[in-house]
Amino acid sequence: MRRVLILGGTAEARALAARLADVPGVRVVSSLAGRVTEPRLPAGEVHVGGFGGPEGLAAWLRERRIDRVVDATHPFAERMSASAARASRLTGVPLLALRRRGWDEEDGDDWHRVPSLADAAARLPAGARVFLTTGRRSIPVFAARTDVWFLARSVDPPEPPVPPNVRVLVARGPYTVDGERALIRDHRLGALVTKDSGGAMTRAKLTAAREARLPVFMVDRPRPPDGVRTVDDVAQVAAWVQG
Numbered sequence: 001m002r003r004v005l006i007l008g009g010t011a012e013a014r015a016l017a018a019r020l021a022d023v024p025g026v027r028v029v030s031s032l033a034g035r036v037t038e039p040r041l042p043a044g045e046v047h048v049g050g051f052g053g054p055e056g057l058a059a060w061l062r063e064r065r066i067d068r069v070v071d072a073t074h075p076f077a078e079r080m081s082a083s084a085a086r087a088s089r090l091t092g093v094p095l096l097a098l099r100r101r102g103w104d105e106e107d108g109d110d111w112h113r114v115p116s117l118a119d120a121a122a123r124l125p126a127g128a129r130v131f132l133t134t135g136r137r138s139i140p141v142f143a144a145r146t147d148v149w150f151l152a153r154s155v156d157p158p159e160p161p162v163p164p165n166v167r168v169l170v171a172r173g174p175y176t177v178d179g180e181r182a183l184i185r186d187h188r189l190g191a192l193v194t195k196d197s198g199g200a201m202t203r204a205k206l207t208a209a210r211e212a213r214l215p216v217f218m219v220d221r222p223r224p225p226d227g228v229r230t231v232d233d234v235a236q237v238a239a240w241v242q243g
Contacts, residue, residue: 001035001243004194006030007072008032009032013070013073016234016237019238033048033050055201061087076222077199081097085226098232111216114217124142126147127147131214133194136155138141146163174200174201174202181211190214190215196221
């Protein structure tokens, strides 16, 4: 029996779990951080919650006799990716990262790439009305710009209190271009801030921003941990797991 741990609740992680669920001789455990209420659950066994850092994850891998680890976390889950890399080194359990491709700029886009959330906040023009799609935990970084108004969309509500210059929209993708156009129009939005997460579920906002000629402040992904091989194809990972 080959035991596989898939880290992450991304669409790619769910697709991989579904692909491996019925493979003879393979047992899959998917790990979710537990930060989202009512997450979409993958096929097979599910572990919810943390491991206690890289040493805790290493102990868990040994206890469960895990043979392969797939880091299919969100492209910006930097801490979990670092823990997975460290635990792999501690235990010798092979690790492969599964990451969806980032977005590519298209004709008509007005993208401004920035290295961090703080850089994005600093570059926003005074008096702007901004569509903020970087997650509820990032709201304090931007709310300090009291001269800017934000429509902040997140899957779950942020921790109170919500600053007066922030209106929260609780919603879960996939989103449509028509819906994003309506948000831009109805809230008179003049800029978009997003992370380079990639994927189709949230790409509609980029199309709507292009049509409305909005500047997009695109936060670059963090660098992957040193020495960790990264691929973007679920089939390739499934073959690696079984190889």
